[in-house]
Amino acid sequence: xxxxxxxxxxxxxxxxxxxxxxxxxxxxxxxxxxxxxxxxxxxxxxxxxxxxxxxxxxxxxxxxxxxxxxxxxxxxxxxxxxxxxxxxxxxxxxxxxxxxxxxxxxxxxxxxxxxxxxxxxxxxxxxxxxxxxxxxxxxxxxxxxxxxxxxxxxxxxxxxxxxxxxxxxxxxxxxxxxxxxxxxxxxxxxxxxxxxxxxxxxxxxxxxxxxxxxxxxxxxxxxxxxxxxxxxxxxxxxxxxxxxxxxxxxxxxxxxxxxxxxxxxxxxxxxxxxxxxxxxxxxxxxxxxxxxxxxxxxxxxxxxxxxxxxxxxxxxxxxxxxxxxx
Numbered sequence: 001x002x003x004x005x006x007x008x009x010x011x012x013x014x015x016x017x018x019x020x021x022x023x024x025x026x027x028x029x030x031x032x033x034x035x036x037x038x039x040x041x042x043x044x045x046x047x048x049x050x051x052x053x054x055x056x057x058x059x060x061x062x063x064x065x066x067x068x069x070x071x072x073x074x075x076x077x078x079x080x081x082x083x084x085x086x087x088x089x090x091x092x093x094x095x096x097x098x099x100x101x102x103x104x105x106x107x108x109x110x111x112x113x114x115x116x117x118x119x120x121x122x123x124x125x126x127x128x129x130x131x132x133x134x135x136x137x138x139x140x141x142x143x144x145x146x147x148x149x150x151x152x153x154x155x156x157x158x159x160x161x162x163x164x165x166x167x168x169x170x171x172x173x174x175x176x177x178x179x180x181x182x183x184x185x186x187x188x189x190x191x192x193x194x195x196x197x198x199x200x201x202x203x204x205x206x207x208x209x210x211x212x213x214x215x216x217x218x219x220x221x222x223x224x225x226x227x228x229x230x231x232x233x234x235x236x237x238x239x240x241x242x243x244x245x246x247x248x249x250x251x252x253x254x255x256x257x258x259x260x261x262x263x264x265x266x267x268x269x270x271x272x273x274x275x276x277x278x279x280x281x282x283x284x285x286x287x288x289x290x291x292x293x294x295x296x297x298x299x300x301x302x303x304x305x306x307x308x309x310x311x312x313x314x315x316x317x318x319x320x321x322x323x324x325x326x
Contacts, residue, residue, distance in 0.1 A: 041084060041314045043091040048084070057083050062132075084314070090148065092306050097151045104146045112146055113139060121215075121224025156302045160294045167286040171279050177289070178282040181234065185270040186245050187211065187227035189218040190262045197256045197263035204253050210267045219262065231272065241266075 039047040060083060097103075117124045128135060171177060187210060191197050200217055204210060211226025218227055234246055244257050245266055254266040279286075 039315065041088060041312065043088055044095060044311050046091055046095065048087050048091065053084060053087060056087060088307075088312060089303065090144075092303070092310055093148045093151050094144070095310075096155065096306060097147050100151065100154060102147065102150050102154060104143050104150065108146065109139070109143050112142060116142070118224070119221040121221070123219055123221070123223060126219070127221075152299060156298050157295050160291060160298055162287050162291045162294065164283070164287070166290055167283055168279065170286055170290060171282075177286055178277040178279065180272075180275050180277060182246075182274045183231045183233050183272040184245060184248075184268050185231050186229050186248075186266055186268050187214060188220060188222070188229055188267075189214045189227055189265045190220045191217060192219060192262050194256070194258075194263055197265065201253070201256055201265060204265070210253065227267075231270075 037047075038050040040050045040053050041048040057080060060079070120127060125135070128138060189197075189200055189210070191200065196217070200213060203213055211228070214220075214223050214227030217223075220227065222229055232245070235242055237245060238259065240257055241259055241264060244254050244264075245268065248254050248266060248268045250268050250271055252267070254264075257264045257266070
């Protein structure tokens with residue numbers, strides 16, 4: 001698993017992956033207290049503290065859609081073990097960053113923060129408040145994630161090579177690679193309660209501009225762009241959103257659709273039919289796909305090697321006690 005791919009969530013409509021992946025809170029505890037804190041594991045003698053683990057676990061649970069929490073003890077244990085493994089991986093990668101003398105400059109961090117905030121427009125701080133995340137803590141977590149990405153880029157991806165011959169071979173074996181699925185360009189307005197959604201629907205039926213209303217009322221990060229989600233293919237969005245979008249005619253405002261994320265109203269502005277491209281037309285896409293596959297395989301091998309070298313100790317007693325107290 002790549003370091004930044006920590007949580008699977010709805011694609012762009014509400015929460016960019018990079019933001020959700022970094023809402024894990026930093027413990028506000030003085031260094032003088034560290035010796036008294038329980039820890040759940042160590043990685044090369046560096047401790048993963050129990051309270052940090054609990055906050056990471058709570059954060060993961062809080063961002064899951066309502067009704068999607070694990071409903072059995074075995075599934076809950078899988079989630080808890082997954083969180084601990086992700087924290088061990090994080091420690092290993094950050095230790096590797098230190099060995100390589102890598103860092104993230106303030107300039108790099110500020111640019112990244114600005115890029116993320118642009119996606120949210122005026123709703124950025126509302127999002128942090130809704131998840132009880134302090135801005136400074138979130139900013140530190142962004143810096144940590146950037147550093148992990150830089151380690152992978154430097155230590156793994158830089159050695160990956162992809163040739164045109166590989167792309168041609170892949171095309172000959174899988175000609176469907178150059179088939180493009182039908183796409184639609186869609187905009188959305190999403191709000192938290194049905195009353196507001198109904199009021200917005202009336203405004204749209206009375207002729208108000210969809211993009212303007214989205215910018216004013218939608219809680220989605222794309223609100224600052226008039227609600228535009230860009231071109232999407234089928235099964236990009238969760239049901240029942242996907243079905244609504246792909247049955248909607250161009251220029252028509254959809255009915256209100258309820259999901260785990262809120263109440264949605266959609267408008268399709270363009271439809272593109274499926275098509276088959278030549279090798280030259282899709283060569284770059286094939287090369288990119290092969291690169292991703294090679295980078296993923298190289299990352300897995302690289303991380304396994306680092307884990308094999310690392311001295312990892314889990315405090316099974318604390319972990320079992322925690323599970324028994326559920």
